[in-house]
Amino acid sequence: MSPAAPSTTPNPRIELKTLGHRIRHHRVAKDLTLDELGALVGVAGSQLSLIENGKREPKLTLLQSIAEATDVSVGDLISSEPPNRRAALEIALEHAQQTYSFLQLGIPPLKVTKGVTDEALETVLGLHQELQRRDREANATPEEARRANTELRLRMRDRNNYLPEIETLAEEQLAAAGHKRGALTHRTVSLMAERLGFELIYVNDLPASTRSITDLANGRIYLPPASIPGGHGLRSMALQAMAHRLLGHKPPTSYADFLAQRLEINYYAACCLIPETAGVDFLKQAKKDRNLAVEDFRDAFGVTHEAASMRMTNLMTQHLDMRLHFLRAGSEGQIERVYVNDGLPVPEDVTGAVEGQILCRNFSARRAFERQNRTTEHYQYTDTPGGTFWCATQTGTRDHGEYSITVGVPFDDARFWRGRETTKREASNCPDESCCRKPSPDVSARWSQKAWPSARVHTHIFSPLPRGNFPGVSERDVFDFLERHND
Incomplete structure (x- = not known):
């Protein structure tokens, strides 16, 4: 089967934040304000601002108009590469602040403004990376199975679960x-x-x-x-x-x-x-x-x-x-x-x-x-x-x-x-733990250090999967079964 030709239509999984940064980069390179570019492509400057901030996905026709107004191709606009180092740092920080590891801390995310230096962004990103590293070390689940299952789930989401x-x-x-x-x-x-x-x-x-x-x-x-x-x-x-x-x-x-x-x-x-x-x-x-x-x-x-x-x-x-x-x-x-x-x-x-x-x-x-x-x-x-x-x-x-x-x-x-x-x-405010996971301060103060529950450990978590071509299936049991039914 020959490889599919590249498409010029926006991919549903295009990173909107990257797209917004690339549009802003090319707009500024042409020395255009939001309102000036909006006038050229037929939308309000406020609508372009939402797109540049990654909060709205533009239609293909609008992308084509923006590309023409800024003298670039649609393919250049929808490239997955950030247009510059600053954009890459901002995008990486936004991703880091959307991870479950960070959200469950219940602290407000850093709002990035022009006054936040690149060095400050790098420092905050370094802290996020260390948080992720420590969580990975504490994660004691079967790594291969969880990774494979997650990759498959995301792949099917990209396809609307449709084959x-x-x-x-x-x-x-x-x-x-x-x-x-x-x-x-x-x-x-x-x-x-x-x-x-x-x-x-x-x-x-x-x-x-x-x-x-x-x-x-x-x-x-x-x-x-x-x-x-x-x-x-x-x-x-x-x-x-x-x-x-x-x-x-x-x-x-x-x-x-x-x-x-x-x-x-x-x-x-x-x-x-x-x-x-x-x-x-x-x-x-x-x-x-x-x-x-x-x-x-x-x-x-x-x-x-x-x-x-x-x-x-x-x-x-x-x-x-x-x-x-x-x-x-x-x-x-x-x-x-x-x-x-x-x-x-x-x-x-x-x-x-x-x-x-x-x-x-x-x-x-x-x-x-x-x-x-x-x-x-x-x-x-x-x-x-x-x-x-x-x-x-x-x-x-x-x-x-x-x-x-x-x-x-x-x-x-x-x-x-x-x-x-x-x-x-x-x-629901989850993953903020104050939503439904943490007890109220009064209850916590009353019972802290005064309770010792005995956890119910499910025995199956200690049971290794039988080896063989098919995870979880004992080949000996299968072959013994077939022997019985072919006597």
Whole structure:
């Protein structure tokens, strides 16, 4: 495949601060004031000021006008390189002051003015770098896994969590199996497997570390018993197993490769259970009716609440121009799964990892556990440092405790969702620890040095993953299983 030609359209991940500095640099080089450049390109000087300060993203047409007025190319304006040393220092400081390590200190950021010297900026940046270094030393999590997971999450955010090539593949496979509309049946899933040369076999003795096993030599896909209530997960497991073959996966060579493959097979299964064409049509009509709801999307395609919520993240930004967030959290507020492309401030560690971090107590994902009646969704507006967000949260239970599933959008898009009329509203200042993590001064003074809790240590954190090609899976268990079923 030949490399794609460079695009002149603004990349959604362009650093707005760098873009603003480059526009200012070329404006000053032409000896133009904000108002003078604004007159040339047809916008107010105040609007240009917002762009130069990285607070507003210009449209391509405006970028083209600015480029012409300053005698440079659009490519020069959107270059990722700061135009000078001062700009590089200011951009680096802004990034440093947005890290979780700094924000949780609860101290105000340094406001950079012309009077702040380059030497002063370098000193402050040096302090930030030392803060980051100390946090990294204190970080005792498996570094490779967290880094790979974070990189994959950010990469998918850049793509709006949308993989068009897998969407197309799923639609082709469904059409070949004769599926046209409605919920995907187990029978159709079996037909899809047969077309690939596989038979679905349900057994009671799968190794505990596996969800399914594919016998490539004999064309069999082994799954848990078909008597599982509802059976939603069985369709997904079978589709995931087929996806490895359809996507041409090889045994993973790294943890990052393993995570990427797992994401792709999950994505393929979701595309089959909620096909793009039908799913987008449903969501567009619901948006037009101002009646978007996860529960309706879930019921229309016969999937779980979580599957419907995650599928919305694949389709809504790409096709409905609506940014949103998804959270699965445990009853203690720990993040188990997350997708954010709407600016919701979620906690992260010094490596950028989010999973395992604790959500603010005032978020809908945690407030929903406090309700007596949990059969319906919990609706809530939350004011945060990143803006106001509307959320819908559904709680559930499983073998190892309760969990919540949340889908939310920025305030302006709440008008398209059922539940927007809720009067429930909370405020969150996290990651400032005074929001919900630190006790009040009175309580702290009363109990400081007078309490000694005994922590519940989860034994699984001391358990190493079995070695082999597939992290977390014992190859001996897998091979012993296949031996039993091929006697």
